Each structure stands twice: as structure tokens, then as C-alpha cells.
Amino acid sequence: MPPVTREEFDILAAQTGLPLSQAQKDTLFDVYPTLQKILTTAAAPMPREAEPSLIFYPEVR
Amino acid sequence: MSEISFEARVRATGLKPKAEDMPKLEALVKDMDRAAELVRGPRAYSEEPLSAFRLKKA
Amino acid sequence: MDAFPTIASASKAIAAKKLSPVELTKASLARIKAHDSALHSFLLVTEERAMADAKAAEARVMAGSAKGPLDGIPIAHKDIYNTADIRTTAHSKLLEHNVPTADSMVVKKWDAAGTVMLGKLATHEFAMGGPSFDLPWPPARNPWNPDHFTAGSSSGTGAAVAAGFILGGTGSDTGGSIRGPAALCGIAGIKPTYGLCSRAGVLPLSFTMDHTGPMAWTVEDCAMLLQAMAGYDPEDPASADRPVPNFTADLAKGAKGLRIGVIRHFFEDDHPVSEATRKGIDAAMDVYRGLGAEVSDVTLSPMSEYHAVGSVILTSEAYAVHQPWLKTRFNDYGELFRDRIALGAFMSSADYVQAMRRRRMLCIEVRDAMADYDILVSASQPGEAPRIDSVPKWGNLEKPSLTMPFNVTGNPAMSVCTGYGEGGLPVCMQLIARPFAEPMLFRAGHAYETATGWRGKRPALVA
Numbered sequence: 001m002p003p004v005t006r007e008e009f010d011i012l013a014a015q016t017g018l019p020l021s022q023a024q025k026d027t028l029f030d031v032y033p034t035l036q037k038i039l040t041t042a043a044a045p046m047p048r049e050a051e052p053s054l055i056f057y058p059e060v061r
Numbered sequence: 062m063s064e065i066s067f068e069a070r071v072r073a074t075g076l077k078p079k080a081e082d083m084p085k086l087e088a089l090v091k092d093m094d095r096a097a098e099l100v101r102g103p104r105a106y107s108e109e110p111l112s113a114f115r116l117k118k119a
Numbered sequence: 120m121d122a123f124p125t126i127a128s129a130s131k132a133i134a135a136k137k138l139s140p141v142e143l144t145k146a147s148l149a150r151i152k153a154h155d156s157a158l159h160s161f162l163l164v165t166e167e168r169a170m171a172d173a174k175a176a177e178a179r180v181m182a183g184s185a186k187g188p189l190d191g192i193p194i195a196h197k198d199i200y201n202t203a204d205i206r207t208t209a210h211s212k213l214l215e216h217n218v219p220t221a222d223s224m225v226v227k228k229w230d231a232a233g234t235v236m237l238g239k240l241a242t243h244e245f246a247m248g249g250p251s252f253d254l255p256w257p258p259a260r261n262p263w264n265p266d267h268f269t270a271g272s273s274s275g276t277g278a279a280v281a282a283g284f285i286l287g288g289t290g291s292d293t294g295g296s297i298r299g300p301a302a303l304c305g306i307a308g309i310k311p312t313y314g315l316c317s318r319a320g321v322l323p324l325s326f327t328m329d330h331t332g333p334m335a336w337t338v339e340d341c342a343m344l345l346q347a348m349a350g351y352d353p354e355d356p357a358s359a360d361r362p363v364p365n366f367t368a369d370l371a372k373g374a375k376g377l378r379i380g381v382i383r384h385f386f387e388d389d390h391p392v393s394e395a396t397r398k399g400i401d402a403a404m405d406v407y408r409g410l411g412a413e414v415s416d417v418t419l420s421p422m423s424e425y426h427a428v429g430s431v432i433l434t435s436e437a438y439a440v441h442q443p444w445l446k447t448r449f450n451d452y453g454e455l456f457r458d459r460i461a462l463g464a465f466m467s468s469a470d471y472v473q474a475m476r477r478r479r480m481l482c483i484e485v486r487d488a489m490a491d492y493d494i495l496v497s498a499s500q501p502g503e504a505p506r507i508d509s510v511p512k513w514g515n516l517e518k519p520s521l522t523m524p525f526n527v528t529g530n531p532a533m534s535v536c537t538g539y540g541e542g543g544l545p546v547c548m549q550l551i552a553r554p555f556a557e558p559m560l561f562r563a564g565h566a567y568e569t570a571t572g573w574r575g576k577r578p579a580l581v582a
Contacts, residue, residue, distance in 0.1 A: 017446055018461060031462070038426075041424055050480060
């Protein structure tokens with residue numbers, strides 16, 4: 001996952017719809033590379049047929 | 062949903078559609094945004110999703 | 120009366136009419152009054168309710184109609200468990216005046232078992248994100264040294280049990296919120312198998328990662344509390360419809376013949392722990408060998424993979440739960456919870472689905488690894504409790520969590536105290552069993568506890 005520029009991050013932040021202050025955006029921008037690393041690790045290559053662990057049951061309980 | 066341009070939103074996803082496809086894509090995304098807004102409608106704080114994490118078959 | 124009875128010892132004494140539930144409750148309330156101003160473990164003490172419960176329990180015992188081994192035992196609930204007509208706040212300004220109309224299922228079950236409810240306990244805001252100093256109530260502090268952290272999010276339960284204010288209490292565990300405070304407060308705490316205990320009526324953080332469970336001074340006490348907590352609940356969509364075993368039946372079987380696998384790379388390479396913690400685990404393995412168990416090392420995927428999957432799922436689900444309030448009351452949350460949860464807004468639906476796919480692979484990996492082992496062992500916390508003012512804001516992301524792997528897989532996992540570090544604060548290990556093999560987990564934990572002397576020492580603050 002390529003690093004995001006501040007301009008790109010600001011677009012992502014605007015898309016969230018959250019009322020973020022400048023200081024809050026600064027904090028989240030600082031930690032964003034760590035989040036990207038986590039997202040990349042969680043989505044590391046896996047077999048195309050790998051199923052999620054969530055099961056949908058049409059019979060509502 | 063946001064005040065940023067559609068072109069900027071597409072850039073942020075990392076996708077690179079053809080320029081001539083952009084108007085159609087923008088219309089589709091607007092439909093999806095409306096659908097997502099409906100899905101987000103008011104619900105109880107503790108309302109559970111219908112799919113569940115299961116260790117064994119029920 | 121023993122100054123600090125366990126649930127097991129108090130239960131026997133009550134049944135023999137040698138210990139009065141009323142006197143036991145009065146002693147607990149007096150200890151809370153004397154010491155909780157330094158620990159902040161309670162958000163609300165329900166003194167009148169406690170005395171009414173205790174008198175009713177005592178009447179039943181004297182009439183020979185006691186409800187069972189928990190009748191007359193003082194407990195309290197983490198403040199994310201709904202309690203009818205009693206404020207339930209999640210330690211948050213957003214629910215500062217929230218009074219539920221019904222009890223959560225676990226509260227009902229413990230009430231039916233005759234427990235005496237002393238009140239509601241501190242938590243990290245909405246069971247995530249502490250310690251926070253910008254909420255309506257201060258964070259709980261560690262009874263072993265009030266300048267130090269309890270871990271969380273079941274911070275009040277960890278502190279109150281260690282301080283002897285209550286004999287047991289409820290916790291919840293989404294990424295380690297039972298096992299963390301149990302570890303740093305030097306008590307026992309079990310995150311049961313996903314689906315074993317009802318989550319109905321407990322404020323959700325992450326639907327597929329949330330577990331309810333008990334915390335107490337000993338493993339045996341946890342087994343007794345879990346007995347009155349487990350069971351199928353049609354109101355919880357993830358509840359497992361299966362018989363509840365007897366959790367204390369195997370306690371006396373000892374560790375002879377157990378096959379124990381140490382996930383050494385988790386706590387030596389993936390997230391290196393303190394020397395005291397590592398030595399505590401090594402010494403515990405020597406104890407197990409001495410009791411007749413077979414101990415060897417086992418290798419799983421790097422812990423960072425489990426952590427990444429757990430973090431994406433937890434943050435995405437928690438963001439979905441809180442999204443409406445985040446958009447309208449963003450600054451009513453404390454800074455730590457708010458900023459951590461806001462990251463969920465930056466994740467895509469594909470990120471969540473990929474994490475769920477990876478989760479299944481990790482579940483299969485642990486299942487296969489456990490074919491050769493009865494118990495796995497790791498650390499629960501990286502060391503002794505840090506100072507409460509030195510906990511890093513993004514510590515939850517910077518290093519992989521030692522507890523998160525078993526929220527991802529749903530296996531039952533328990534913290535057990537293995538001694539004390541250089542600062543005099545507790546260190547501990549984590550024991551893990553196969554899904555729904557809680558009796559095996561309790562057997563292993565109890566064998567260790569009774570072979571060592573750590574349960575004989577209480578924090579100096581209240582000793």
C-alpha cells in the first residue's frame with residue numbers, strides 16, 4: 001500500500017463525514033502508516049476460494 | 062456525504078478509470094451513496110447483524 | 120472470618136452457617152469505603168441493594184433453601200452490563216444518565232444464583248481506549264500500586280477483585296479486556312469460548328469479537344462463577360446451543376499427562392516480554408513438568424497476523440456501532456476512544472471482508488496445532504503494570520497484542536498469576552484450550568495455582 005500524502009489523507013478524512021478538527025486530523029495522519037501496515041497484513045495474499053469466518057444464517061434467531 | 066470532488070474521491074481509492082467512464086461512474090456512485098445512507102438509517106445501538114462468527118456448525 | 124476469603128472458601132463457610140452473608144457484605148462495603156477513593160474501581164456502589172440481597176441470601180441459608188454455591192457471595196458488574204433501574208454508563212459521557220429497564224442475561228443468571236450485587240465497576244470507555252482522564256469519572260488504579268495502570272477494559276473488576284472489595288465480578292473481552300486487567304492486577308480471569316456466555320444486554324463493542332466472562336482471585340472461583348454464567352441464550356445470535364459442562368469437576372485431576380505447547384515466538388520474538396514475565400512462564404513450565412505434564416514449543420503464524428486481523432475486525436465493527444454518535448457527538452467521547460475508533464472510518468468494506476477471510480485461516484491453524492496439545496501457553500501482558508500516566512495513545516497498534524489472537528479464533532483463554540516482578544507488581548501467563556474445553560483450562564490453571572504460593576499475597580494497600 002503506497003504511503004498517502006497529506007493532501008490524499010485530507011480527502012480520505014473528508015470522506016469519513018466525521019467532524020474532525022485540524023489537531024484530530026494531524027493525530028490520525030501520524031498513525032495512518034501504522035494502519036496501512038495492519039490493513040496490508042490482514043489482506044495478505046490468500047487462496048481465491050478462502051471463505052470468511054462469518055456465516056449468514058437465513059433462519060433468524 | 063462530503064464536499065470533495067468526485068475526481069478526488071476516485072483518486073483516493075487508487076482506482077484509475079478512463080476519463081470517458083467518469084460521468085457514468087459518478088452516477089453509479091451517487092446511487093450507492095444513497096443506498097448506503099438508507100442502510101445507515103436509525104437503529105438500536107445493540108442491534109446485531111444477521112451473520113455470525115461460528116466455531117462449529119449450529 | 121478470613122479477611123480475604125475466596126468464593127470457594129466463603130461458599131463452604133456460608134453453607135456450614137459459619138459465615139454470614141450479611142457480615143461478609145458489610146465487610147466488603149466497609150473495605151470499599153476505606154480504600155476505593157484511592158482506586159476508583161466502582162462507578163456506583165449499590166449499598167441498599169447489596170444489603171437487601173445479603174439479607175435475602177442469609178434467610179435462605181438459615182431456612183435450608185440456599186440457591187447454590189454462589190448464594191450470598193459479593194460481586195459487582197462491569198458498567199457495560201445492563202442492570203434494570205440501575206445506571207449503566209459504559210464510563211462515558213454519552214450514557215452518563217442511561218438507566219436500562221432490563222438486566223442483561225448474565226446479570227439475571229448471577230442474580231438467580233443468589234449473588235449479592237455491590238454495584239457497577241469502572242471500565243475503559245465503551246470497553247476500549249483507556250486509561251482516560253477526560254471522562255465523567257476517573258480511571259481505576261492498580262491496588263498493587265495506585266500510580267500504576269490496571270490495563271483494561273475491565274479495569275474496575277480487576278482492581279476491585281485484587282483489593283478484596285468483591286469476591287468476583289463480570290468482565291468483557293474483545294481484544295484482551297478480561298485477561299489484561301486480570302494479569303496486571305494479579306488475579307485470574309477467563310475469556311470463555313465465543314458463544315458460551317450470553318452477550319445479550321451487554322453494550323456491544325465488536326459483535327464477533329466480544330466475549331463475556333468472569334474474573335476472580337483464583338481459577339477455581341472463576342470456574343464457579345462461569346457455571347452460573349454459561350449457557351444457551353436465544354437472545355444472543357452467536358450463542359452456542361450445547362450442554363454446559365461441570366466446570367469444577369476436573370479441578371482435582373492435576374496436570375499429569377497434559378500435553379502443553381508453549382507459543383514461545385509470540386512472547387520472545389513477536390512481542391518480547393519482560394524478563395520477569397518470561398522467567399515466570401519458564402518456571403511455570405517447570406512446575407507443570409514436575410506435575411507430570413509434557414511440555415514442548417509450538418509455532419503458529421507471526422502474532423502480527425492475528426493482531427492485524429483482530430484490529431481490522433474490531434475497529435470496523437466498533438465504528439459501525441458508534442457511527443451515528445461519532446457523526447453527531449464526536450467530542451462527547453474521550454480522546455482515546457474517539458481517535459482509536461475514528462480509524463474505522465478509514466477502512467473499506469473490502470478490508471473487513473479480507474480480515475474475515477484471513478480469520479478463518481487462522482482459526483484452522485490453531486485448531487490443527489491443538490490436535491497435539493491440550494493446552495497452549497503464551498504471555499497475557501508484556502510485563503508488570505506501567506505507570507498510569509505513561510500508557511501510549513497508540514500502544515494498541517504499535518505492538519501486536521498478546522491476547523488478541525484468541526479473540527480472533529474464539530478459543531477459551533485465561534490469565535493466571537505467575538509471581539511478581541522487580542517493581543513488586545504481578546506478572547502472569549496465558550493458558551489457552553480448545554473451543555468449549557473450559558474444564559481442561561480450569562484443570563490446568565488450578566493445578567498450577569495449588570502447586571505454587573502466589574495466591575497467598577494481597578496488595579499492601581488493603582492487606
